[in-house]
Amino acid sequence: MPESFEISASSGRYQVTVDSGLLADALRSHAGAVILIDDRLADALPAGEKKVIRVTAVESSKSLEQAAPIVAKLRELGAHRRTHLLAIGGGIVQDVATFVASIYMRGISWSYLPTTLLGMVDSCVGGKSSINVYDYKNLVGNFYPPAEVLIDLDFLRSLKAEQMIGGLCEAVKICYARSAEEFSAYLADAPAIDMAPARAERIVVRSLRAKQWFIEIDEFDQKERLLLNFGHTFGHALEAGTEFRISHGVAVGIGMVVAEEYAKQNALLAPAGRKCVERLTGHVELLLKELPQLADELRSLDIDLITEKFDNDKKHQADQYRIVVPKGNGALELVGVARTEQGRMTIRKAYRAAIERLAKINQLLMI
Amino acid sequence: MPESFEISASSGRYQVTVDSGLLADALRSHAGAVILIDDRLADALPAGEKKVIRVTAVESSKSLEQAAPIVAKLRELGAHRRTHLLAIGGGIVQDVATFVASIYMRGISWSYLPTTLLGMVDSCVGGKSSINVYDYKNLVGNFYPPAEVLIDLDFLRSLKAEQMIGGLCEAVKICYARSAEEFSAYLADAPAIDMAPARAERIVVRSLRAKQWFIEIDEFDQKERLLLNFGHTFGHALEAGTEFRISHGVAVGIGMVVAEEYAKQNALLAPAGRKCVERLTGHVELLLKELPQLADELRSLDIDLITEKFDNDKKHQADQYRIVVPKGNGALELVGVARTEQGRMTIRKAYRAAIERLAKINQLLMI
Numbered sequence: 001m002p003e004s005f006e007i008s009a010s011s012g013r014y015q016v017t018v019d020s021g022l023l024a025d026a027l028r029s030h031a032g033a034v035i036l037i038d039d040r041l042a043d044a045l046p047a048g049e050k051k052v053i054r055v056t057a058v059e060s061s062k063s064l065e066q067a068a069p070i071v072a073k074l075r076e077l078g079a080h081r082r083t084h085l086l087a088i089g090g091g092i093v094q095d096v097a098t099f100v101a102s103i104y105m106r107g108i109s110w111s112y113l114p115t116t117l118l119g120m121v122d123s124c125v126g127g128k129s130s131i132n133v134y135d136y137k138n139l140v141g142n143f144y145p146p147a148e149v150l151i152d153l154d155f156l157r158s159l160k161a162e163q164m165i166g167g168l169c170e171a172v173k174i175c176y177a178r179s180a181e182e183f184s185a186y187l188a189d190a191p192a193i194d195m196a197p198a199r200a201e202r203i204v205v206r207s208l209r210a211k212q213w214f215i216e217i218d219e220f221d222q223k224e225r226l227l228l229n230f231g232h233t234f235g236h237a238l239e240a241g242t243e244f245r246i247s248h249g250v251a252v253g254i255g256m257v258v259a260e261e262y263a264k265q266n267a268l269l270a271p272a273g274r275k276c277v278e279r280l281t282g283h284v285e286l287l288l289k290e291l292p293q294l295a296d297e298l299r300s301l302d303i304d305l306i307t308e309k310f311d312n313d314k315k316h317q318a319d320q321y322r323i324v325v326p327k328g329n330g331a332l333e334l335v336g337v338a339r340t341e342q343g344r345m346t347i348r349k350a351y352r353a354a355i356e357r358l359a360k361i362n363q364l365l366m367i
Numbered sequence: 368m369p370e371s372f373e374i375s376a377s378s379g380r381y382q383v384t385v386d387s388g389l390l391a392d393a394l395r396s397h398a399g400a401v402i403l404i405d406d407r408l409a410d411a412l413p414a415g416e417k418k419v420i421r422v423t424a425v426e427s428s429k430s431l432e433q434a435a436p437i438v439a440k441l442r443e444l445g446a447h448r449r450t451h452l453l454a455i456g457g458g459i460v461q462d463v464a465t466f467v468a469s470i471y472m473r474g475i476s477w478s479y480l481p482t483t484l485l486g487m488v489d490s491c492v493g494g495k496s497s498i499n500v501y502d503y504k505n506l507v508g509n510f511y512p513p514a515e516v517l518i519d520l521d522f523l524r525s526l527k528a529e530q531m532i533g534g535l536c537e538a539v540k541i542c543y544a545r546s547a548e549e550f551s552a553y554l555a556d557a558p559a560i561d562m563a564p565a566r567a568e569r570i571v572v573r574s575l576r577a578k579q580w581f582i583e584i585d586e587f588d589q590k591e592r593l594l595l596n597f598g599h600t601f602g603h604a605l606e607a608g609t610e611f612r613i614s615h616g617v618a619v620g621i622g623m624v625v626a627e628e629y630a631k632q633n634a635l636l637a638p639a640g641r642k643c644v645e646r647l648t649g650h651v652e653l654l655l656k657e658l659p660q661l662a663d664e665l666r667s668l669d670i671d672l673i674t675e676k677f678d679n680d681k682k683h684q685a686d687q688y689r690i691v692v693p694k695g696n697g698a699l700e701l702v703g704v705a706r707t708e709q710g711r712m713t714i715r716k717a718y719r720a721a722i723e724r725l726a727k728i729n730q731l732l733m734i
Binding site: 067080081131139142316 | 469
């Protein structure tokens with residue numbers, strides 16, 4: 001049963017469609033478009049497609065330095081102001097497409113087909129790009145939503161367990177951030193790594209509808225939308241500190257557990273809130289348990305390095321760390337933590353507790 | 368007598384102020400800002416300024432490749448989301464500042480102090496950036512107006528004749544594009560290379576007010592604003608074909624003469640329009656006459672190369688060249704020319720006539 005809805009952005013409205021078989025439709029309706037695609041997926045294209053730019057989906061591809069050769073390739077393929085760009089891939093392809101489409105001849109129209117669950121449940125709407133500069137992760141970026149988002153559920157079949165887990169971590173984060181009701185409804189949808197397309201569609205639509213509320217009320221990340229950084233500031237440091245061996249969605253999952261530990265250690269939660277957060281991190285733990293190699297990775301983590309990476313995050317202010325944590329009855333808040341040696345130690349302590357706890361989740365499996 | 372007015376953009380309103388002594392005011396009111404400045408002007412800063420990024424004002428500095436080191440420098444200077452950027456320089460500094468401010472941490476606020484007449488009369492408003500990629504001139508860019516434009520007339524004292532001429536070529540282009548009345552009023556202001564500050568202020572305000580009409584009615588270059596490309600499509604090819612020995616403003620001046628020749632050769636003008644355009648190019652010729660080295664440059668031009676550069680301009684469509692030419696009573700129109708060998712020859716012929724004509728304008732001086 002296809003689902004379709006519209007998102008409002010300052011640059012106009014764009015349509016989100018969730019269905020199977022959308023790739024073939026898009027190739028038909030955008031004949032002549034330049035296709036920007038994850039290198040690993042390029043074989044899925046019909047043999048006749050000539051205007052194709054392949055992107056290797058690694059962190060270094062979404063960099064300001066790598067934008068130049070992609071732009072030059074667009075030019076060499078004859079792209080002009082009315083050329084449409086069809087981007088097919090996960091978060092890295094989306095970041096590259098958003099950025100390149102926004103600047104090429106001061107902006108060309110584009111469609112996005114997310115191919116990971118993380119892209120489908122979260123990043124495909126909102127219009128943000130995050131681009132690295134040298135070793136600075138996500139130092140630059142902008143807002144440039146596509147003309148349409150086409151979520152082809154057929155891509156789910158090709159995903160590995162880790163990609164499904166990462167996607168569900170983001171989906172539950174969004175639903176939790178939206179409201180206690182939305183979070184309960186998400187759990188009632190019985191999200192799982194091996195869910196069938198119809199169930200996946202329900203989760204995708206629920207997550208995107210929840211995210212829609214945030215991006216329509218706060219397109220440019222000034223207030224409400226900042227709550228969607230839940231798990232992210234803690235998570236980014238885990239990605240950076242492991243040279244991205246811990247992938248984004250998984251890092252967000254762990255980051256939510258760090259936030260829970262921070263909230264508990266600093267007595268931010270009332271009893272009802274504690275229970276609510278524990279339902280969330282219980283679900284996250286169930287998901288993370290499916291990654292047998294994660295425990296080893298966590299045991300070998302250098303917590304000082306992670307804390308240092310956290311310290312370098314651009315979302316902090318000069319005198320305050322900025323973190324999103326559950327408070328009181330469990331609702332999220334953006335909280336400032338004094339950027340002193342003592343503040344740093346409270347952050348480090350939360351990381352340590354979460355990491356030690358998660359390093360044990362699949363102990364039973366390992367015996 | 369300071370002048371001040373507001374420009375509306377989709378991102379908000381911004382104030383334009385024209386006066387003397389504005390640099391010192393800006394340094395005071397934006398203490399703590401990072402200063403992005405033309406290398407040659409950096410000595411004008413007080414000795415104490417520490418957060419300074421120097422830009423060499425050459426074409427290669429406004430490139431996608433060169434954006435990365437500037438962004439990294441901002442990060443090393445500790446710039447965060449609330450850091451203000453103060454950009455001081457001509458068109459190249461403005462392009463770099465617009466682009467870098469728009470992407471740094473997804474956008475920081477900035478002020479622009481134009482230091483060339485061309486910057487003051489034209490490019491300082493409108494919010495566009497034009498950025499090169501490898502050998503492709505202006506292939507990427509975006510729209511990101513500053514929070515305020517501060518036109519400090521004191522900078523005019525440091526300008527060479529060629530810079531004043533380039534600025535006046537842009538100013539007269541804007542006034543001519545706006546209306547016959549505006550063009551007459553511009554001429555009545557007696558624009559000249561050695562004008563005193565009060566006269567320069569009148570020209571600056573007149574030109575910016577005329578440009579304001581275009582950018583407020585058509586911020587994103589869809590229709591009316593395209594008329595401001597008058598002289599530009601022809602001019603860009605002259606810049607590119609001489610490796611920028613012919614500077615932008617001068618190239619626009621010559622480009623308007625090429626457009627006039629095109630209109631005459633293709634019988635686009637009524638007698639009244641002819642007279643009107645001749646007043647315009649007569650003024651341009653008077654200005655260009657003051658550049659004794661221009662005639663030699665024009666005589667050594669490779670017209671085939673210029674035509675080839677014209678052919679490569681991104682503003683054309685697949686099947687049409689797009690040029691702005693005077694028609695009928697002299698008003699400008701965006702015209703399509705079939706992109707055939709024959710079409711190319713009509714363009715080449717207009718270049719040839721204009722170049723031969725301008726190569727002779729200072730013949731008397733040379734005897």
